[in-house]
Amino acid sequence: MQVKRIVLKKEMKLLGLLLSSLLIASASAAVYYSMEMRSNVTTATPFVKFVAGTDSTEAGASDYATDGTYVRLAGLKAYPNATLTYDQAIKIKNTDAATHKFRLTHVTINNDTDTSNFYSIVFKLIAANGTQYGGGDFTYDNSDGNDTWDPPYQTTLVYILGSEEFAVKVVTRAASGATADVKANVVISVDTQS
Amino acid sequence: MPSTILPEFFALLGIDLFLLLSLLTCLLDERFPKALPYVFQAAALMGFGHLLISREFMVLFGEYMRFWYSFFYLIVAVINIVAVNVYIATAKRMWLLAKAWAGTVTFPTIVLTVFFVSNYGFTTSVEFPLLLLQVSLVVSTIVLGVSTLIFLSPDVLNKFRRNKEVN
Numbered sequence: 001m002q003v004k005r006i007v008l009k010k011e012m013k014l015l016g017l018l019l020s021s022l023l024i025a026s027a028s029a030a031v032y033y034s035m036e037m038r039s040n041v042t043t044a045t046p047f048v049k050f051v052a053g054t055d056s057t058e059a060g061a062s063d064y065a066t067d068g069t070y071v072r073l074a075g076l077k078a079y080p081n082a083t084l085t086y087d088q089a090i091k092i093k094n095t096d097a098a099t100h101k102f103r104l105t106h107v108t109i110n111n112d113t114d115t116s117n118f119y120s121i122v123f124k125l126i127a128a129n130g131t132q133y134g135g136g137d138f139t140y141d142n143s144d145g146n147d148t149w150d151p152p153y154q155t156t157l158v159y160i161l162g163s164e165e166f167a168v169k170v171v172t173r174a175a176s177g178a179t180a181d182v183k184a185n186v187v188i189s190v191d192t193q194s
Numbered sequence: 195m196p197s198t199i200l201p202e203f204f205a206l207l208g209i210d211l212f213l214l215l216s217l218l219t220c221l222l223d224e225r226f227p228k229a230l231p232y233v234f235q236a237a238a239l240m241g242f243g244h245l246l247i248s249r250e251f252m253v254l255f256g257e258y259m260r261f262w263y264s265f266f267y268l269i270v271a272v273i274n275i276v277a278v279n280v281y282i283a284t285a286k287r288m289w290l291l292a293k294a295w296a297g298t299v300t301f302p303t304i305v306l307t308v309f310f311v312s313n314y315g316f317t318t319s320v321e322f323p324l325l326l327l328q329v330s331l332v333v334s335t336i337v338l339g340v341s342t343l344i345f346l347s348p349d350v351l352n353k354f355r356r357n358k359e360v361n
Contacts, residue, residue, distance in 0.1 A: 010223065017220050017231055021213040024238050028209045031245045032202055035252065 047096035048192040053088025053167055061090050078172035088167040097162040104138050105154040107187040115147045117178040124169040125158055133158045201261035202248050204268040205241055211271035212238035225286055275303050
């Protein structure tokens with residue numbers, strides 16, 4: 001009788017510890033699992049992309065044909081004391097049926113010699129009906145003639161309807177008496193939102 | 195190559211080891227102090243709290259710090275397993291049980307720990323202090339030396355025991 005009671009006591013103790021162990025192990029595993037952040041990233045075709053405009057050849061647009069997510073405008077010129085306009089240096093097109101949003105954001109600007117050779121480089125987002133969007137001009141300004149660019153921050157969000165196209169109009173101007181063949185490198189990102 | 199395990203995995207492993215110790219010491223309760231299984235349960239519960247804190251302050255602590263405190267907790271669990279093994283062998287002088295414990299608990303635990311830690315260290319380029327390597331080399335050399343001595347002349351162990359009894 002005494003032996004049976006001792007065995008039963010040990011079994012109860014073991015059962016209690018076993019249940020407690022299961023509880024702690026499960027709760028710990030659940031906490032660990034909740035700490036893991038698993039993300040799946042799937043490649044997809046972009047909806048908003050660059051397409052050629054009427055002045056893309058003159059503007060030297062390249063590198064956009066494959067994915068439409070990057071464009072290089074290497075042929076833009078700037079005349080001293082005169083504006084040069086590229087009405088459709090490149091176009092931004094929504095290839096989706098749904099409406100999306102995008103905006104231009106400044107990344108960097110630099111040039112190989114004096115900034116004082118430039119007056120301004122202006123980017124405008126023009127809809128098919130001729131209306132300008134994005135909250136106005138996106139201007140890299142050096143109209144004060146000093147050696148420092150005054151870059152813009154970003155345009156406002158532009159709603160682009162299904163299959164709609166926006167032209168990127170570029171207006172350049174060099175300073176009076178500017179040295180020939182000075183290059184300015186402008187990097188602008190096009191942030192697209194769903 | 196990105197690591198597939200979080201640093202807290204070592205804390206989770208430590209919790210499981212403490213729970214294993216708790217259950218095993220409960221099964222062999224006549225050989226251990228009565229409170230020992232509960233002490234190990236409390237240690238596992240502390241590990242759980244440790245995980246909760248780590249989750250809440252994940253960004254603040256950073257991966258480096260999270261790894262080292264989780265690794266420390268695991269090392270404490272492994273040391274307890276080795277300590278129980280040594281306790282059975284020396285204090286209780288149950289050689290058969292000590293050997294069985296070493297083969298079924300201590301050795302697999304150490305192998306698993308070394309495997310996961312080295313795997314994590316390889317994928318995340320964690321640099322372990324050189325002292326760790328030196329200490330492990332010294333410990334291995336001592337264990338190897340003592341084992342060789344006992345293997346070659348088993349009487350040494352009996353002489354040692356007799357000397358201890360006389361003293």
